[in-house]
Amino acid sequence: MSRFWSDHVANLAPYVAGEQPKLSKLVKLNTNENPYGPSPRALEAIRAATGDRLRLYPDNESTVLRAAIAAHHGVEPGQVFVGNGSDEILAHVFNGLFRRNGRVLLMPDITYSFYKTYCRLYDVPAELVPLDDEFAIRVGDYTAARTEPIAGIILANPNAPTGRALSLDEIEAIAKAHPDAPVVIDEAYVDFGAESAIALLGRCANIVAIHTFSKSRSLAGLRVGFAIGGAEIIDGLNRVKDSFNSYPLDSLAHAGATAAIEDVDYFDRTRNKVMETRAALTQRLETFGFKVLPSRANFVFASHPDHDGSKLAAALRAEGVLVRHFNQPRIDQFLRITIGTPEECELLCKTLVKILTKTH
Template identity: 70%
Template structure:
C-alpha cells in the first residue's frame, strides 16, 4: 500500500489476465484468441488508414463503424455504443447503469471474473447466484424469491468459463420479470454457436447486449467492442464515455473494425472452422477420459476424474502448452482450453496422452 493511493485502491483486487510469456514453440490455448488471422480486408484497411491524417483526432462517435454494426443487426445507429474493447464497454455499463442507490447487482457465482472487479471499483453491492449442478444458469433464480428490486442483472452467454449457452426464451423471461432494470448479456463468444439476445431488443428495452471483435473477428490486438441497446441506454453510456474519454477508438481501430464487420464471408469461414475444431477437440478429450461441458464458445471446459486440474495445467506448461486453470471453488479441477487449429488440438491431445500415461 502506498501513501499516494486513493482510499478505494486498498480493497481493489485487479482482474488477472491470462499469462503472455515469450517462449519459443509456445502453444497459447489460455486466452481464447482466434487461431486464424484477421480478415485480409481488415489488415488492408488498417494499412490504408496509416497516413499523415493520424495527426488528427479520430471520429469520436465512430460513425461509420456504428452504422455498419447497426446495418448488420437490423438496428438504428443510435442503438450502438462503441468502446476500446468490450472490457471498457462493460466498465461504462457498470458505472452508468448499476450504481443505483445501493441496490444489489445479480450475477452468476461462476462467470467472467472482471465483473467482480468492476463491482469493487464502483462500489456496487453484488449478490452471486449459484449456477446449477450442471453449471448452467437457471432463469428462475433471477425471477423468483427476490426481496427487493436489483440494480441490474449481468451474465455471459455463452457463459465464461463454462462455455454453456442459455436459450433465448430464458433470457426473454428474465428481461420480462425485470422490466425496470438493465439486463446485460455479455456475448463475447456468441458467434461460435449460441443465439444472440439482439433478437430480443425490439421486445424489451431493458436488454443490453455486449460484443467484442477480439474473438470471432480475430482482432484482440485492436481493442474494439460494442454494446447494442435502446437509444436511452446508449445515451447514458455516451454520457459516461464523454466524461471519461471522448476518443476511445482510434482511427486505425475504426478502419480495421469496419472492414472486419463488412467481410462476412471471411467471418463465416473462420468461425465455422473453429466450431468444427471445437467439436472434434471435445470428442478427443472425451475419448481420453475427460468430462467436457457442452460448449458454444471458442473454448472447452474440461476435467479429468483421475487427475488434478492444477497438476495437468503445470504438466502442459512444462511442454510449452498453456491452458487456463482457475483456483476457484467448484471449478478448480477444470481446465479452460482455447480451440486452436486442428494441428494445435492434435499437439495438445498427443501431449495429454503422454501426461496421462506417465501419471497413471
C-alpha cells in the same frame, strides 16, 4: 498502502489476465484468441489508414463504424455504442447502469471474473447466484419475485469459463421479470454457436448486448468492442464515455473494425472452422476420460476424474502447451482450453496422452 492513493485503491483486487508468454514455440490455448488471422480486408484497411491523417483526432462519434455494426445487426446507429474493447464497455455499464442507491446486482457465482473487479471499483453490491451442479444457469433463480428492486443483472452468454449458453426464451424470461432493471448480456463468444439477445430488443427495452472484435473477428490486438441496446440505454453510456474519454477508438481501429464486420464471408468461414474443431476436440477429450461441458464458445471446459486440474495444467505447460486453470472453488479441477487450429489441438491431444500415460 501508499499515502498517495485515493481511499478506495487499497481495497481493489485487480483482474488477472491470462498469461501472455514471451517464450516462442508455445502452443497458446489459454486466452481464447482466434487461431485464424484477421480478415485480409481489415488488414488492408488498417494499412490504408496510416499516413499524415494520423495527426488528426479520430471521429469521436465513430460514425462509420457504428453504421456498419448497425447494418450488420439490423438496428439503428443510435442503438450502437463502441469502446476500446468490450472490457471498457463493461466498465461504463457498471458505472452508468448499476450504481443505483445500493441495490444489488445479480450475477452467477462462476462467470467472467472482471465483473467482481468492477463491482469493487464502482462500489456495486453483488449477489452471486450459484450455478447448478452441471454449471448451468437456473433461470428461476433470476425470475423469482424479490422484496427489493435490483440494480440489474449481468450474464455472460455463453458463460465464461464454462461455455454453456442460455436460449433466447430463457433470456427473455429473465428480462421480463425485471422490466425496470438493465439486463446486460455479455456476448463475447456468441458467434460460436449461441443466439444473440439483440433479437429481443424489440420486446425487452431493458436488454443490452455487448460484443467484442477480439474473438470471432480475430482483432484482439486492436481493442474494439460494442454494445447494442435501446437508445435510452445507449445515451446513458455515451454520457459516461464522454465524461471519461471522448476518443476511445483511434483511426486504425475504426478502419480495421469496419472492414472486419463487413467481411461476412471471412467471418463465417473462420468461425465455422473453430466450431468444427471444437466438436472434434470434445470428442477426443471424452475418449481420454475427460468430462467436457457443452460449449457454445471458442473454448471447452474439461475435467478428468483421475487427474488434478492444476497438475495437468502445469504438466502441459512443461511440454509447451498453455491452457487456463482457475484456482477457484467448484472449478479448480477444470481446464479451459481454447480451440486452436486442428494441428494445435492434435498436439494438445498427443501431449495429454503422454501425460496421462506417464501418471498412471
